[in-house]
Amino acid sequence: AQSVTQPDIHITVSEGASLELRCNYSYGATPYLFWYVQSPGQGLQLLLKYFSGDTLVQGIKGFEAEFKRSQSSFNLRKPSVHWSDAAEYFCAVILAGGTSYGKLTFGQGTILTVHP
C-alpha cells in the first residue's frame, strides 16, 4: 500500500543544534512533497514543498528539505534550532492521478522538543 512514513515519533534537541527530520514515501512515481508544522493549539502551516527541479528546496523559518529519489526520502533540515521551533512536524504527499487525485496524505508526525 502507498504510504508516508516518519520513523521518528519524538525528537529532542538542544537549542542551537542542527536538526534533521526523516520522511520516506512508498509511491511508484515521484509525488508532490510537503512539510507542514503545527504549533500547540494551532492549525497546520506550510514550511516548504517540492514539485520538480532542484532537489534542495528552501522554506520558511530557515528550514530546507532535500528530495532523494533513490532513497524515496524527503528529509527536513535546519542548521540551528530555536526554542520556537518546538512543534509537531508532518510530511505529506499528493499523488497527481487516479482516484487519489489531489488528496494530501500525511505521515504520522514527529514531535520536536527543544531544550534550552
Add this chain to the structure above:
Amino acid sequence: DVKVTQSSRYLVKRTGEKVFLECVQDMDHENMFWYRQDPGLGLRLIYFSYDVKMKEKGDIPEGYSVSREKKERFSLILESASTNQTSMYLCASRRTGSGFSYGYTFGSGTRLTVV
C-alpha cells in the same frame, strides 16, 4: 487575510447525538477536505469535495457524512456520535489550477469529545 474558519474550537457531545462540524473558507476555493488528527496516526482524510454538491470518500469515511451546498461551506456530519470519534478535526481548502502549486489552507481545528 484569507482563511479557513471552523465554527467551534472545542465541542463536547453525548454518545448517539448527531453532530455537525462547520467549515467556511473565504478564498473561493473549489476543493475542500475534512481530516481527523490522532496522536501517532497523523492526519487521516475523512471526506473531500471537488466542488459544490460533489463529495468523495477519503480513507476513513465510516460513521461520517458531508454536505456542500455552497462553495464556501463544507460540513462534516457525525450521524450518531461514538466515543471513538473523539478527536481533533481539521478542515482544509485548496484552489485548483496550475497543478498543485497552490497549497492547502487549514483551519485551526475543532477538538471534539464524545462522552
